[in-house]
Amino acid sequence: MNWQSALDPHSANARHLADLFWFFTALCAAIWLLVVAALLRAIRHPGLAGEQDPPERQLRKSRIVGALTALTVLILVVFTAASFYTTRSFAWPDMNTLRIKVTGQQWWWQVEYRNHDASQVLTTANEIHIPVGRPVTLELHATDVIHSFWVPDLMGKQDLIPGRTNYLTLQADHAGVYRGQCAEFCGLEHARMAIWVFAQEPSAFEAWRRHALMPNTMPDGGAAAKGAYIFVHRQCASCHAINGSDAAGQTGPDLTHFGARATIAAGTLHNTAANLDRWLADPQAVKPGANMPKVDLSAPDRAALVAFLEGLK
Amino acid sequence: MSAPLLDTDLAPAEVSARLEAVWSEPKTLWGWFATVDHKKIGRRYVVTALIFLLLGGLAALVMRAQLGTPDNHLVGPDVYNQLFTMHGSTMMFLFAVPVMETLGVYLVPLMIGTRTVAFPRLNAFSYWVYLFGGAMLWIAFFVNSGPDAGWFSYVPLAGPQYGIGKRSDIWAQMITYTELSGLAVAVNTIVTVFKMRCPGMSIDRIPLFVWAQLVTAFMIVFAMPAVMVSSTMLICDRLVGTHFFNWAEGGDVLLWQHLFWFFGHPEVYFIFLPATGIVSAIIVPFARRKMFGYSVLVLALFATGFLAFGLWVHHMFVTGLPRLGESFFTASSMAVAVPSGMQIFCWIATLWDGRLRFATPLLFVFGFIFNFVAGGLTGVMVASVPIDTQVHDTYFVVAHFHYVLVGGAVFPLLGGIYYWFPKFYGRMLDERMGKWNFWLAMVGFNLAFFPMHILGLMGMPRRIYTYPAEMGWGGMNLASTIGAFLFAASFALLAVNIVRALRRAPGAPANPWDAGSLEWAPASPPPPHNFTFTPVVASREPLWDTPELPVTTGLHADRRETVITSLVEAEPQMCESSPPPSIWPFVAALVISVTLLGSIFTPWALVWGLVPVGITLIGWFWPKGAKEEES
């Protein structure tokens, strides 16, 4: 995983933003230093007699202040132009590229790969896979409150607003894992609403996509099969779906190929068997307020469930 | 009715004694509630605001303690969300705006050489409403009903479906209280400055502090209704089922943001502009030099006030607005830096040749320039749409606005407290402790907030109650937490300084700093009537130019009377009586507060409340035969 940082850009867009940022920072820092230097000069200087400047000195100061004001205006014009051109360098959302619908919910991300061919429509959660080197258009929705999609290494943020659709174009330069998280306060678990972007070589992406589209095959024996039964016949299926099983709840994250995901609960925990067991044992202890309830499962049942879910590669 | 008694009929000492009797208020419980003295109310207002500062600051300390280490469990998300909402709401609505406005309540009449404000009872009323609103918010917090949707209460999170319980109603109604009081003070300030300046104080002689108050008051008059409209809509959505923000039924989520920021952005200037007034007021006596570029500074105030209304959208750069609009608002947001820059240049130009007196107030002005310029420059950065898409809603923005608001307003305020404390309480604050206070504040503040810039760029969003250790934010957060506690310590030092000063006997001279403006003419603290004779001024620094102030005579000595002057030239037009103390503003505030509180639970409270509100208002305005009412 790369640093989640606006100053560690991994895409042309993010680099433009970082460049612009450094340009602003450099100029602003210089201005700040000049102001402080002037202040220090004023502090060190013993001062002149009298309560008021003589007229000629006042005139000179006026000229200097006028010039500085003009300079301020000039710098701001430069800043505005630089901003404008940076914005212009970003592509308009293109509906013909790979289009991914991202729906923000309290407190996770639903991800749906759009396609004119319905059978290629792919639903997953809390992570996005994208091919490197080409633009991907994100279609941003929210169903409850406002969220904000932000993966600083790749692009600036954009809000997901109920009742509106926003677009964001992502393009990664090279393969890597980029973390992002919700940047608009969205309630109790705003802090634990992360999304991971996996930028992959086109062939790897295509392989992932094909694999992800396939329903999971259900285990036919052992603990995993018991776990599958529990999943479908207990509380799990009320909210979660796993393609290939009879569970098709859609209010919680889709768990098809869950075993291949990097994290649990929108980036809260790394996806390991131990963490999953901890999460299932008491989600509210890990992510208090999340909509995943604490289900009363015996330890063997939980182990079976973990075996089943981790097996969904 | 006895024959009218004019001050010209009496010896000056006799006039002073008579006026003192007329303007003073009974030192009883009734008198305490009934006061209409702008100085008492102003003082109470400032002290109340400082108490809210303390509460908001404590909330911040708990938050900083929680964030000091990753995956911390000091408080859970529910408490944390309430804490930052309380911190933001308190600081903005209960501390910063009121404290700035009401420094004016105390100082403006003194600075313009009059005896009171235009509407003393309205002034009293606004204080009580403010007090009740603030108290309601904090009592609610202590019974677990503190608002938890952030200080700008974005819908739908604060709306009827996702704003669970009564928390957001309490927030929205707190807005109603503070807006009511804020607007009343603003109207009061405008009319006071327009019509009650002492003879000779034409508009080119108005102190810059007063100008700042005036421009702020105008901004409040035009901006605050926006938040009143929006918070009323929010309450209606929550309570009576309107659909202003229901996107599924013809409402819109962004309507809230437009209305809120149409107020919310100017609000920053409600805080900042008076602070510039404080800076201007301090620089002149401490540089022992008249202000360079007076008219430029006045112009800058107006320009800021005007431009502030054209850039609310820069709070909404990532909501998906059209790009053309974004460019416009980038330009307008940057443009507001021009007047601020001009102000800085003029102040430095004044200091440039001044013979500086390095007392605590001036140190805080230095701190102000040092910090505020940094905050202003990061403000230019966030005004850029592309940069804002990276830093919006991150700790970078948190750092930015703390540099602007703490650097730009709290530092001047602290300077102002050291500067005017003698006037308020007749005692000097200790200079040595003051300097400690300053340095501790500087170090603490910068340690607390500078790392936040970097944290924001490193991807730390604001309003998160915790973060995993692997994010690498732990070290800087810890530094920031330490800084926050140091900064808090500086306030503790101020509190000690104040308490120690108050325990000494009064003895401050009328003009301890050898300043030139009128508030230093009367004794410290000033008598109830401020000026025995209304002064006449002929310059911007009258105490410097004419130490023996010329005066106006011909006012009554047996009743509360002030001179009303013309708008531009401040030529006397008439004499206006000012009402005596009354319990009714307090009663009206109480009744209205109970009505508003009730309306959180049922809309009928407004209907039932009409009767007592009507009765108290009639009680307020019905003449009671005082001399002032009959003239």
Added chain:
Amino acid sequence: MRRVATIFLVSLLLTNAGSAADGEWPVASGSPQALRFSDLTEINTKNVARLKPSFTFNTGLHHGEESATLVVGSTMYFVTPFPNYLYALDLTKPGAPVKWKFDPHADPASQGEACCDTVNRGPAYADGKVVMNTLDGQTIAVDAATGKELWRAHLANIRIGETLTMAPMIAEDKVLVGNSGGEFGVRGWIAALNLKDGSMAWKAFHTGPDKDVLIGSDFHPFYPQDRGKNLGIKTWPADRWKQGGGNVWGWVSYDPQARLVIYGTGNPGPWNPDQRPGENKWTSGVFARDVDSGQARWFYQWSPHDLYDHDGINENILVDRDWKGSPRKLLLHPGRNGYLYVLDRTNGQVLSAKPFVYINSSFGVDLKSGKLIPNPAKHTQTGKTVYDICPTAAGAKDWEPSAYSPRTGFVYIPHANLCMDEEGVQASYIAGTPYVGAIVRQKPGHGGYRGAMTAWDVAGEKIKWDHHENMPVWSGALVTAGDVVFYGTLDGWFRALDARSGKLLWQYRTDSGIVGQPVAYKGPDGHEYIAILSGVGGWIGAVLTNRVDVRDSTGANGMASAVPDLPRRGKTGGRLYVFRLG
């Protein structure tokens, strides 16, 4: 007059004697071709005003009596709503006493799985057997003479929301049964049981792989969008076809010459279209299948990627008649989406599709591609209320079957005139619970009236006349050779109109509202009788039968706001009325 008579004769010949010539009513639809036309002429426009009740029979129930009353020989058969009693009434005796009553002992839990009241649309008869469906998912054959159970097949699983409400259809030696449950995410199917013993002959699903849908080499749909492998999977997002609907809860027609079973499929699940991108084959369409093998011959989709719960299950009236100058084998279908479709039933080509009510949800049907042209402004959206969509989710016309008179050449369409506001919301599939994903509010349509009986001139492709009703018409229609059209209203009026002019000739107020199917038969005494079950119910009647609280405008999926006045205008009940000239 001569010309009319000629047309009549020709029509009769062409339709292969579509109605029961001997005055019986052996099929719910009157005939396998679903004409609902009776050639009895005793009751006609001149004398219909003299109709008087001959006898009534109280079922003692309080749910929608949607059943057709079959008349075979001198016995009348009908099925009540849950608990699905099958009654045989002896018409030879005065007052028609109960000959026998069969109680299938249906599981009461099924009441919670029926979307639109616990109705049953009638039994079927053949070979001395009366075949009925039960709400809890069984098809049962009963001896017509004795009322003894002969066999019982358990076809639908109420645990996942499957129920049986349709009237079985017997074609050749097969009993055709389809499931209900389009609002429960049930995968739709039609099954053919052997009449002899109830064993399964074939079963075709309406989503999923071709082998499940019984699509093979015989399948030749007219339009290219219906051709291709496994469209029942490919036109759905992964795995969603498993909850995809396409149920067969309406009418099955049978073309004996071509040995084709023709029937419509229900709406895709869930209603919210955003959750199921794609054309969602094979929902909201019409299938023609070989009766023996079940193999599909052709398919046409009325509403591809249905946006509004517009099932395609309405009756398909099979007529052989002149079309634009030449005799054609036609299929007439008044669709839920508001169009009167004329199809060539040999291949599924759309010959005409014109609206019979005000429509703004679509702009029409492109006859070249066969595609419905939806109106993007009225597209159901998730999280946004779209206002004034006409027609509503219940359709321009719901299940209530229309009648066709070969004498006039008109289709008599009982229907609603409602519009709706709809918001799509995320639906979640939980087995056995509703899977809808839409919030709906309904209201009177254009003109302010809520229903009508419309006569559609097939040749002229236009409305001939309209008889407006205050409330939606939810009963079937019947037209007789006496040129009288019969139907009932929700507030209990049973009306007779002149088939040519639409003039109201006679009406009678029954106890409860009418959502049943009027039939005409010749009694053992040789006289013509008209029978109708009165007993308000169905989706729309739920407002009354299920005591919907109309303060909630979305109650009963929006019917609460369509007919909030229903409780005031009518009452529940269940009574058979049989009329004859008095």
Added chain:
Amino acid sequence: MKVERDVSALPRHGFGTHSLTWWGTLGFMALEGSGFVLAAGAYLYLMTLAQKWPLNAPQPDVWPGTVVAIMLLASLPLNMLMSRWAKQEDLVKVRWGLVGMSLFGIAPLIVRCFEFSAVNVRWDDNGYGSVVWFLLGLHTTHIFADVAETLVLTALMFTRHGQNGRRFGDVHDNAFYWYFVVLTWLPIYALLYWVPRAA
């Protein structure tokens, strides 16, 4: 002590721009006007977003609103006279004028009750209904407040407190505020009744 001015000869109360309450009233008009503008802005904002306007409701009936507009306009001549009489400090005319103004204030309030049903939409129907009621409610509050003030003033003028310069100032300011109440109605009236017809 250097006396530069003497104000003993100046009047002890004043009207118009000389009076503090006049300026105070102006200040409140400014802030309330700003509230009206923002509420009207919200109306137009929601209108531009809506699928149609009026949203899911029939057109509002214009008559009650028009009657209110006519009534308010009809009150202006008397209101003008009121300012003049108050300045002239003519107690008798002011007394009866105030009675007239009270009636002129109460009458539109009565019609206003019908107006709420004439808009053909409820506040809780949808966003359109909400904003219509909001604007109507806002303006009604203003009429109500001014009428209440007028009634109290009327009562006051019939007591011994009436003959007093300050009271006449109050009457003058009250008349001043009434202009605001009348004039704000006109754009709101146009917005509520004619804009949806034009849209």
Added chain:
Amino acid sequence: MSSAWARFALLAALLLAGCEREKRVYSGQPATNPAGELYQENAYDVAQGKRLYTWMNCTGCHAHGGGGIGPALMDNRWIYGGKIQQIYRSIRDGRKNGMPAWKNRLTDQQIWQLAAYVRSMGRYVRKDVAPSRDDALNSGKAESRRERSAPLEPGR
């Protein structure tokens, strides 16, 4: 001053109600409250119940209180009793005429929350605890604005 004290007492009472109303308990149930009554005094539990009401497709049968396939829940007719414990049992175990059992599909806490919400539909909870309108198509008055009417005796 006594009226001020009376107001103060009223305020205090409201505040204490506030504590109960606003508590957020994420998992498990208060041990002190085996009968589940506290759920209906807690706005958070009622709101969570409302969320579940939509998520568990309750709207499919009971609409937004008006009913349809299933009985109306906003009226005062309670077939199996309207106490929170009775509603809890109806949800947990189902009822024979079609109400499915939820005991293996929801946790105990969720069923209590759902029952508490159902109580609020006929406004059998306090006004300040009952939910306000949804951000959705308007189906009528929100729970908090409904009138409460005395429950009828069990049975149709």
